[in-house]
Amino acid sequence: MPTQTAAQRRQVARIEYDAFLATCPSRQLVDRISDKWVTLVLPALADGPQRYSDLARRIAGVSQKMLTQTLRSLERDGLVTRQVTPSVPVRVDYELTPLGHDLMQLLSAIKHWAELHMDEVLEARATYDGAAR
Amino acid sequence: MPTQTAAQRRQVARIEYDAFLATCPSRQLVDRISDKWVTLVLPALADGPQRYSDLARRIAGVSQKMLTQTLRSLERDGLVTRQVTPSVPVRVDYELTPLGHDLMQLLSAIKHWAELHMDEVLEARATYDGAAR
DNA sequence: CGGAATCCGCGCGGATACTG
């Protein structure tokens, strides 16, 4: 008589498996990097320090919630610094750290690649969709 | 007497604004590239053609639904090709196109960067969390 | 100005079952 049902054994296997994934360092960073807003915020900081409101305007389409959330996680990961100037009204500047500058260059390369090859992708989509119909 | 309430004007502005974003080509590709599974599938194809089941095993953690969905979108965008061998059982191989190979190199660079600097990020997180508490 | 807090819809994505 089995002490576990098949469903229970599957459940246990899944948990151990997830634990293995959690301990894989690169996977954690890949998840963070492959974030919609991260890939837009970092290149936006390429030209030096930016104010919060400037970022919000440049990355048109982002809500303050997502912008703040993204900046906090980037600060936590040591990729950007947050500089508060206690004037009236308050002024907050964000700047890339050396580490963040490294990553920004990689993401900017992808952004540049996207702009270069967008037409080829659009063409491929048209062909694919046309053949299917 | 205004013909629109403030809420209505805001709504109109939002729609025109979204339309502008939709016509921005690079944004569409950035959205596609900054996909959790895309950044894992493309590097997995770096060593040449891979069978569906091989990919499922290498990218441990992906469901068939997500793997299939990701491969379909990559095929549609002209980044991978799908080769069906009608044997018994069926065999399906996926391979990078020249365009996909280009992008794969950029994503592999990011994956490599993540593996290299994961320790620094973990250290920054520990410092950040420690200071906050 | 630069957030924090709250509410909430809906779409991503996992689990399961079935097919050629």
Add this chain to the structure above:
DNA sequence: CAGTATCCGCGCGGATTCCG
């Protein structure tokens, strides 16, 4: 083996409101 189809939870992220 390589999918397709269906159900469904839950977390992402937008909208709104309030604060220092």
